[in-house]
Every structure is written in C-alpha cells, then in structure tokens.
Amino acid sequence: MALNLLHRHVLEDHILGFHGGANPNHLSVVRRPVIFSVLAHAGREGQVREALAKAEDIAIRACGPSEWLAVSQTAGAEHVAAQLSAIPGVSLAEQSDGKVLMAIAGPSVRRILAKCVAVDLHPDVFAEGQSANMMCCHVVANLARTGADTFEIIVPRSFAGSVFEELTEMGREHALTASFLDA
C-alpha cells in the first residue's frame, strides 16, 4: 500500500483561520479522496475507455489519449484498485497522497477561473462531465466540470498551497470562501 502522507492535510495551515459560513462562491478541499492514475496499453485505449465509464463510485478524468485519473470520494482505495485492475489492458498507480482535490463552485466560478486557466469554460463549450489537463495558476492541473457551476481541480500536493493561495486571491473580489469539505 502507498505510504500515507495524509495524516495532516497539506492545506491545513492555509485554511486555518477561515471561519464562518460558506459564501455562494466557495472553494472546498476534499480531505481524503482516492486518486489513481490509469494508463491503457497500446491498442486497448477504446476498450479501456468503455470499461472505465462503467466503473461504480469512480469519476473518470481525461488527461490525454490513453491516460486518465480515477477519482472517488466515497469508495476506499482497495475497492477502486480492485475495480480498475479487473479491466484488461490497464496499468495503474495510486496517487491519493500525491494529489490534492479541490472543488470550486458558485455563480462567479467562471469569472474566477478565467484568471487562472487559459481554456474556454463557457457552458456551451466545456460541457458538464468534461475534463482535461491544463495549466491552472501556473501549475499543471486536471480540471473537470462536475456541475452546472462546479469545477474540480486536481493538483500535485507540493503545489497545492500555491494554487490554493492564487485561487483565493482571484476569488477575493467575488467573496470566495474556503474550507475543508468535511471540516
């Protein structure tokens, strides 16, 4: 099993002091998501993509051709690993303690993210359920639209503090608040 570095969340010090209720524009940090990196073997991309779409309790994020992130906030790592490794033609690696998952939501979410990414997030262009790797606040991130005005961002753990600070800074004019999801 992967070495667990999550006993103390990397953003603990950044969020300390943010008290009070959540505003309409809110950034929540998921404390213990399960995240796996999934790669399809050459020639198996199509089959793997179909099989991944059927996985239960697992959200699939597109990274590039034949590469995905499998994310779960409900299932345990063993359950996710068992489901994924049952798919023929995949290689996987657990990334749970190497990645940080944040969700940003609210009526001004696109105006905030417009200052963080250079991708068109208009509702007609970036559909619900769509995801892609992109540069977010100068860091390589995976961004997914998970609701009408909700986006999830996955960044490497060591850059999470910097991305968090920049997101909250960009959200200040929209009264963005931040907290752990299960604080």
Next chain:
Amino acid sequence: MASLITCPHCGTRPKEEFSIRGAAAPRRPSPAARDEVWHRYVYVRDNPKGRYEEYWHHAAGCRRWLVVDRDNLTHEVFGVTDATDHLTAEAGE
C-alpha cells in the same frame, strides 16, 4: 498569452503550456554510423528563417510530443500533429 497552439488532443492552448524541443527533421542515425554523422545529428542545425517543423511537448496538457509546422518569423501555424502520427505518415510516404 498570445501565441496559441491547437493541440490535436486538447484543443487551443497558450504556448506557456508547451516546451519547445527543437527541429523535428533530424533522424537518429544507426548506432554504427560514423562519428561525423553522429556529430551532425547531435550538434548541427540549419536554423532556417521561415517555415519549419519543430517538436513541441505539451507538458501542461496531454504530455504528448507534437510536431508543429509553423513559420518562425510570422508564427503562422500550418498544422499540429501528434509525433507518432507524424512518423507513421512519414513512413507511409
């Protein structure tokens, strides 16, 4: 972020997401090739002005190697292909 590159996998992205890795034309010589041939492959480049094929690595996106066919004077982009498809197309010619 003015210079835009349309990645075949990710769509239109700013150049900040890519790292430029040099001319795409040189082909790796055989391991037994003479030193002069290897020297030329490793160190000697034509550095043309104008239309030119270049490797771009989409480091902040799909992490694929791309071949960008562009004019290095005007930055007009004529085409972007995945490096694998580029090699396959070349082999087919």
